[in-house]
Amino acid sequence: MESASNTPETPDTRAAGSNASDGEPLVAVHGLTKLFPVDGGPFRKPSSFIHAVDDVSFQLGHGESLGLVGESGCGKTTVGKLLVKLFEPSGGEILFRFTDAPAVSSAEAPWDAAAIRGRLLRSFRRRVQMIFQDPYESMNPRRTIYDIISEPLSVQGMGDVQYRVDRVLEILTLVGLTPAGAFLFRHPHELSGGQRQRVAIARALVIRPSFVVADEPTSMLDVSSRAGVMSLMQNLATEMGVAYLYVTHDLAVARYMCNRIAVMYLGKVVELAETEELLRNPLHPYTKALLSAVPVVDPGRRRLAPDIRGDLATPIDPPSRCRFYERCPAATEHCLNHPHPPMEEKSPGHFVACYEV
Amino acid sequence: MNTPVPVGPVPTPESGVEPGRGRVRFVLARLRLMWRSFRNGWGIFMDSRIGMLSLFTIIAFALMAAAHPILMAFVWDPATYDPVTGYSFDQVEQPAPPSWKHPLGTDPLGRDVLSQLLYSTRSEFVLGITAALVTVGIATFVGAVAAYYGRLLDAFFMRLADLIIALPAISLLIVLSALFHLNLFYLALIIGVLGGFGGTAIILKSQALSIKVKPFIEAARVAGGGHFHIIFVHIIPHLLPLALLYMMFTVTSAIFAEAVLSFLGLLDIRMSWGIMIHTANTGGYLLGGTRYWWLIVPAGASITLLCSAFYLAGRALDEVVNPRLRRRND
Ligand SMILES: Nc1ncnc2c1ncn2[C@@H]1O[C@H](COP(=O)(O)OP(=O)(O)OP(=O)(O)O)[C@@H](O)[C@H]1O
Numbered sequence: 001m002e003s004a005s006n007t008p009e010t011p012d013t014r015a016a017g018s019n020a021s022d023g024e025p026l027v028a029v030h031g032l033t034k035l036f037p038v039d040g041g042p043f044r045k046p047s048s049f050i051h052a053v054d055d056v057s058f059q060l061g062h063g064e065s066l067g068l069v070g071e072s073g074c075g076k077t078t079v080g081k082l083l084v085k086l087f088e089p090s091g092g093e094i095l096f097r098f099t100d101a102p103a104v105s106s107a108e109a110p111w112d113a114a115a116i117r118g119r120l121l122r123s124f125r126r127r128v129q130m131i132f133q134d135p136y137e138s139m140n141p142r143r144t145i146y147d148i149i150s151e152p153l154s155v156q157g158m159g160d161v162q163y164r165v166d167r168v169l170e171i172l173t174l175v176g177l178t179p180a181g182a183f184l185f186r187h188p189h190e191l192s193g194g195q196r197q198r199v200a201i202a203r204a205l206v207i208r209p210s211f212v213v214a215d216e217p218t219s220m221l222d223v224s225s226r227a228g229v230m231s232l233m234q235n236l237a238t239e240m241g242v243a244y245l246y247v248t249h250d251l252a253v254a255r256y257m258c259n260r261i262a263v264m265y266l267g268k269v270v271e272l273a274e275t276e277e278l279l280r281n282p283l284h285p286y287t288k289a290l291l292s293a294v295p296v297v298d299p300g301r302r303r304l305a306p307d308i309r310g311d312l313a314t315p316i317d318p319p320s321r322c323r324f325y326e327r328c329p330a331a332t333e334h335c336l337n338h339p340h341p342p343m344e345e346k347s348p349g350h351f352v353a354c355y356e357v
Numbered sequence: 358m359n360t361p362v363p364v365g366p367v368p369t370p371e372s373g374v375e376p377g378r379g380r381v382r383f384v385l386a387r388l389r390l391m392w393r394s395f396r397n398g399w400g401i402f403m404d405s406r407i408g409m410l411s412l413f414t415i416i417a418f419a420l421m422a423a424a425h426p427i428l429m430a431f432v433w434d435p436a437t438y439d440p441v442t443g444y445s446f447d448q449v450e451q452p453a454p455p456s457w458k459h460p461l462g463t464d465p466l467g468r469d470v471l472s473q474l475l476y477s478t479r480s481e482f483v484l485g486i487t488a489a490l491v492t493v494g495i496a497t498f499v500g501a502v503a504a505y506y507g508r509l510l511d512a513f514f515m516r517l518a519d520l521i522i523a524l525p526a527i528s529l530l531i532v533l534s535a536l537f538h539l540n541l542f543y544l545a546l547i548i549g550v551l552g553g554f555g556g557t558a559i560i561l562k563s564q565a566l567s568i569k570v571k572p573f574i575e576a577a578r579v580a581g582g583g584h585f586h587i588i589f590v591h592i593i594p595h596l597l598p599l600a601l602l603y604m605m606f607t608v609t610s611a612i613f614a615e616a617v618l619s620f621l622g623l624l625d626i627r628m629s630w631g632i633m634i635h636t637a638n639t640g641g642y643l644l645g646g647t648r649y650w651w652l653i654v655p656a657g658a659s660i661t662l663l664c665s666a667f668y669l670a671g672r673a674l675d676e677v678v679n680p681r682l683r684r685r686n687d
């Protein structure tokens with residue numbers, strides 16, 4: 001787990017230049033909500049909803065990488081798919097400011113995700129890509145590695161065949177699939193899980209996007225190649241200026257990859273801070289519980305037993321009180337009788353949603 | 358139209374391998390790949406004894422169809438052997454039983470039965486294959502589009518399919534042939550359209566639905582693929598194996614429908630297996646029991662054999678297409 005920490009580069013080394021290149025964030029998310037109907041059909045109104053993402057707000061700078069951590073089913077992938085416009089939000093807004101992109105209406109206006117369609121959507125797809133969680137199902141088994149990686153280039157009509165072959169060979173080499181020529185005409189099922197994840201990374205980066213949603217891109221890799229792929233993604237980030245939303249359930253990975261970390265619980269972001277600040281000084285009871293579950297390298301530091309009870313509650317029509325109430329060791333009467341706590345800035349850049357902090 | 362994005366070096370002919378050769382190698386590699394997957398499928402098909410038997414039967418009929426024009430040109434005298442206008446003068450009595458000159462005898466109108474049989478084989482192939490192509494073309498497209506767009510389009514095509522399935526096809530064809538002069542081509546077209554918008558469309562749609570929810574469709578959308586790209590590049594190729602299978606079944610039903618309609622004398626066709634039986638029937642020879650067997654057995658056996666050969670070849674193909682059905686022998 002902690003193998004990441006002994007590699008040379010830490011997020012701090014590149015945080016300085018990346019965070020706020022011109023003040024305006026690359027992605028600004030306000031009150032993002034996604035409800036999935038549980039029942040109902042074409043002719044019946046659904047009566048209950050999965051609150052997969054519920055009133056989430058955050059910002060992401062140019063070239064920055066923001067970690068999104070949380071346990072399975074808390075809505076991480078859904079946030080990612082909302083950002084790449086695979087899902088339409090049920091509420092809230094997403095604004096993009098690309099430095100190289102033409103303005104939609106006036107020179108300074110950001111791109112409102114809800115208004116991106118048609119030709120604008122094509123240019124959006126050039127700038128925003130996604131690395132999918134499942135490297136098996138996210139590749140068409142009938143297509144070759146070349147087809148898969150060159151797809152963004154070919155559907156966008158970029159270059160001729162020779163140009164695309166060159167780009168694919170280049171990116172294959174970059175992600176460490178060498179000799180690249182030997183992979184071009186293989187099918188996904190002929191590759192190992194780790195090799196497929198490299199292909200998935202290559203597909204997302206071949207078009208040189210400004211922003212990539214990376215949904216657990218290293219989950220299938222063993223610890224040794226995981227460090228390699230992570231440092232590769234970082235190098236590509238610094239080289240190409242790519243910003244990441246890095247989805248993971250592994251805090252050690254997030255620590256290595258991300259400038260800032262957002263902790264999600266049942267559709268809500270409960271804490272958001274600079275990586276080192278969050279790890280050194282977690283405020284939310286859920287973050288504390290998550291951290292206590294991570295092995296600690298420093299033997300001098302005493303590890304707290306996970307102070308958390310019960311299972312993950314369901315996100316189906318949750319009561320309006322704090323989402324973490326049922327499992328919270330610090331819960332009080334106040335928490336029971338009040339709505340979910342709002343995000344508050346406890347110290348500069350450190351946000352937390354909890355009444356008892 | 359779209360603003361350029363800095364994507365690596367500007368494309369130039371000089372980049373990478375020599376321009377011409379790189380592309381040739383590229384195309385060759387693709388062809389090799391297609392050849393390999395064909396060989397894999399062929400290997401599985403060959404393992405099926407029934408599949409191979411059906412294939413040989415189909416090939417035998419194809420050779421029969423090819424033999425007819427050759428025989429007419431070089432061996433048989435058209436005045437005697439033409440399947441429709443020929444007449445065998447040297448027979449005392451028509452229909453005549455098999456002889457050296459007429460291996461399958463002659464029909465009540467003095468025409469050579471073997472010549473009729475061979476001549477009809479070609480029509481059966483043309484009919485079956487045309488109907489199958491039309492069916493599968495329509496069904497693949499309708500299935501993919503209905504599954505992809507869903508909602509209203511889906512509801513429309515599925516209700517249409519229900520309607521077509523609810524109508525008994527043969528009786529519908531009987532009504533149509535009574536109203537219009539149906540020749541072979543129109544018959545193929547009608548059977549194709551009925552199948553294409555009917556049951557085959559439902560089957561291909563359910564297959565398309567299972568493809569549509571695969572994450573690689575989402576990946577294609579993120580890559581920037583439009584509806585057209587996703588339907589034609591990611592959904593339809595996954596339908597083609599199943600479509601091929603249903604082509605086989607359509608051939609069977611087309612040949613069978615033709616036989617029934619011809620037997621009832623409802624088709625505007627020069628000669629076919631169904632018409633051969635029809636001719637025997639109108640002369641009252643079907644009532645003669647086995648005495649005039651050469652009027653019925655060749656055509657009847659051909660219908661049965663070719664229909665079942667296409668059907669069984671389809672079943673064997675099913676094993677190639679559906680890995681779940683494969684016996685594991687490794
Ligand atoms: N397309 C969908 N339709 C209906 N419900 C969905 C859909 N996608 C996700 N959900 C539901 O939304 C919730 C959040 O799912 P999501 O995939 O975002 O979780 P996750 O945090 O990515 O989990 P994991 O770590 O297991 O990938 C889950 O309860 C899930 O069942």
Ligand code: SF4
Nearest residue numbers: 322328335354355356
């Ligand atoms: S608001 Fe209350 S219940 Fe919620 S996390 Fe804080 S202390 Fe626990």
Ligand SMILES: [Mg+2]
Nearest residue numbers: 076077133215
């Ligand atoms: Mg997920």
